[in-house]
Amino acid sequence: MYTLLKRTAPALALLGLGLAGCQPELDAPGADKGSADFSRYIAVGNSLTAGYGDNGLYLEGQLASYPNLLAEQFKTVGGGDFAQPLFNQPNQENGSGYLRLTGFTATGNPITANVTTNLAVRAITPQALYTRYDAPVNNLGVPGIKLADIQTPGYGSQVGNAYFERITPAANPLQTYFQRVKAEAATATFFTCWLGNNDVLGYATAGGALGPTAITRTDTFQLKANRIINVLTANGAKGVVATIPNVTNVPFFTTVRVAAIKATFKASNQALSLYIQTSAGVREATDADLLTLTSSSVIGTATSGNPFPVGAGISPTAANPLPSQFVLDASEQTLVRDATTAYNTALTAKANEKGLAVFDANAFFARIAATGIVSDAVNNTAAFISGNLFSLDGVHPTPRGYAVIANEMISAINSKYGSSLSQVNPNNYRGVRFP
Amino acid sequence: MTLKSLLLASGALLTGTAASAGGYQVTLAGQKNNGMGGVGVGLSLDQAAMFYNPGALTMVKDRGVQVGVNATMARQAFRSQYGGAQRELKNNIVTPFNLYAGFGSEDRKFAAGIAVYTPFGNKVEYADGWEGRYSLTGIDLKSIYVQPTVSYAVTDKLSVGAGMVILAYGAVNLQRDIPVEGAAGSGPAHVELDGKATTKLGFNAGIYFKPTEKLSIGASYRSKIDAKVEGGDVKFTNVPTSLGSRFTATEFDATLPLPATTSLGIGFMPNENLTLGFDVNYVEWSKYKILQFDFRGNNGAGGLVSPSGQVGGSNISTSRREYEDAVTLRLGGQYLLTSGLTVRAGASYDFSPVKDGFVTPETPDADRIGLTLGASYKFGNFGVDVSGQFIDLKKRTQTEADLVANNTADRVAGTYKTRVLIPGIGLNYTF
DSSP: OHHHHHHHHHHHHHHHHHHHTTSOOOOOOOOOOTTOOOSSEEEEESHHHHTOBTTBOOHHHHHTOHHHHHHHHHGGGTOOOOOOOOOOSTTOTTTTOEEEEEEEOTTSOEEEEEEOSSOOEEEOSSSOEEOOOOSOOSEEEOTTOOGGGTTOTTTTSTTSOHHHHTTSOTTOTTOOHHHHHHHHHTTOSEEEEEOOTHHHHHHHHTTTTTOGGGSOOHHHHHHHHHHHHHHHHTTOOEEEEEOOOOGGGSHHHHSSOHHHHHHHHHHHOTTOEEEEEETTEEEEOOTTSEEOGGGGGTTTOOBTTBSSOTTEEEETTEEOOBOGGGEEOHHHHHHHHHHHHHHHHHHHHHHHHTTOEEEOHHHHHHHHHHHOEEETTEEEBSSTTTTBSBOTTSSSBOHHHHHHHHHHHHHHHHHHHOOOOOOOOGGGSOOOBOO | OOHHHHHHHTTTSOOOSSOSSSTTBOOOOOHHHHTTTTOOTTOOOSTTHHHHOGGGGGGSSSOEEEEEEEOEEEEEEEEETTOOSOEEOOOOEEOOEEEEEEEEOTTSSEEEEEEEEOOBOEEEEOOTTOTTTTTOSEEEEEEEEEEEEEEEESSSSEEEEEEEEEEEEEEEEEEEEOSOBOSTTOOOOEEEEEEEBOOEEEEEEEEEEEEETTEEEEEEEEOOEEEEEEEEEEEEESOOGGGGGGOOOOEEEEEEEEOOEEEEEEEEEEETTEEEEEEEEEEOGGGOOEEEEEEEOOOSTTOTTSOSSOSSSOSEEEEEOOOOOEEEEEEEEEEEOSSSEEEEEEEEEEOOSSOTTOOBTTBOOOOEEEEEEEEEEEETTEEEEEEEEEEEEOOEEEOHHHHHHTTOTTSOOEEEEEEEEEEEEEEEEEO
């Protein structure tokens, strides 16, 4: 036995060494900033830039805003700190309040409720105002802002936009968004600019009921877009300009389907169909008409004095038509699509003129709607609730949705500026929370 | 010792890890062979011939009993396509074993024996929260074959043999996280599939020809067995209550092919102290097309009216495997240094059955190079065999785009690199 040990000792020693050196090591992917300088990044935009979701702005969403995710990646190649106007005071993390999912009805429809505790509301007159954030900010995302609003004095006052008001200097309430961006751009080295969604979104989500004037005129849009991109690039900053997705691809318009409503009506009475109010009068709905997410709570409810429940009817004259604000009919969709196309032409032309990266959000959201996007064995789609990407308001992304947006922006940045930023892992960010 | 108590006694000693050969195959059936790159089909070293080539059993010089056990230690690095820190496996040691008892007639015309070995197995346990958690968090696949064997020498140069292969024990435990989000701070939703395989039969047959003292040739074939789990347990943890109706399954059925292997081997004995072997194994992995789970039962989580057998809203789960038949080349030798001491060395090259873009976390496979060392010392009727294998899997990368293109997006995008170290020891008693 002794001889055996003696003879095999070298082999055993070799085995021991082998085990110690057995653990493989894979090199971390390199990160390079390419021709961009990320040392001071500012984000210009609306609710999407602020991290809005579930029909509200709250701390969890702010932390998962795409600018914050980008800034994390920028830090690996010399990016500086990125300040956001967080709702981070004690017991104010729910910010404006938001929707949460509380369960499903017997037929599988989601039930939501408003979160009304731990809000950051500091006043309710002249409107709900939120806890001020007076420290410097890099994220200038203001929920609700249109490109048409950027030079409106008083937009940051107490009677203006409450989200802009809380970051507008108290001593200068008439400072416009444009002036604020100009001041911030003076020292910025990199920017993202995603403005213009609200110039058409408000018209669409109101089912076109506000009339065509609710869509910002293309010439106004182009003028303001040029101005803001000029001011952002005035000091040589590089950046990304994002296009406007066609909102008719989002769950707000794709969840409640005309065909499904008709089938429900016919199941109770074969003669019934879905009738809608349009600017050209009452007519039977077709599959080309889009119903808003909010229509689900009114369709089928009783109206006193009308024998038909809301939406049902047997002819245009014998019906209880679904009100116009719940329907984006085919002609209204055309207005939305045409405006979106014109806006994107203006944005892309200006970005190209300045040599900026373009994130084609319109193409990306169309692809999401068509095929979804996979992240490490998880299939993310544009489906409401189950698709992981859209929050409970049906328009704004979830943290997972913002993560895939950040990744698309990183791709656009890498290909334009020759950088090699890593993407974020979408699965580290949540979809919809289930009770 | 009855077969049953034998199995119970060895309950702690099971199967391979990240497998020691391609796919989930484990080729650690003989401690002498393990030191020689896994050759053995063209040789008649010891009772392990029952596994490598039942035809060679009558040519084994002595009758004997032998037992061997190996400690498989896999070390892996994984980097996600999305960056982040390197992921490493939880360090498990699994212990494939082998056990043989064989005896021959005095005239060496007949030999018979029984073999117990673990030809397939796989255990991988990933770090908590790793990027592939929605594909797999851990797998433990076990199999034990029991093989009564007979061999007959047609002439003193030619012998044949066959064994009935019994899948005496097979078990699978597969776990993964479910991609749904519960309340903040609740742990990840998780599903565990756990089942035992039904007993199945197959065969292992071989032919061995030794025309001269210096040359021997062998061929063997081990048939395919479909390991079938019927009524395995499905267990959910942390699934949000509101999604109960989509996670109602209590039982699953699944079938995993344990593929047929055809082997050819040549042995050279240039002098009486030196033995060299060269083997080719051909494993019919192409039988492994998909991994399918059928779910049934109702745990009541969705109330009385909810559909039965749901896992994530479906009562079936299929995942493309599309393995390809694969070849392993083996080369090894032994040298009798002194009357008691034999030393061994060998090497193998294993072509992966897994195509590019099809790598799964449960078998993060790649072409692999094996280097082996071994030694035996004999004192009287007793012998001790030690062996060591070092297996290096090639670095392998797949992107999310590859996975989507292959319709294999149920697995994880990134780069794997694995190494396995397998020391082993065997004891034998010959008479």
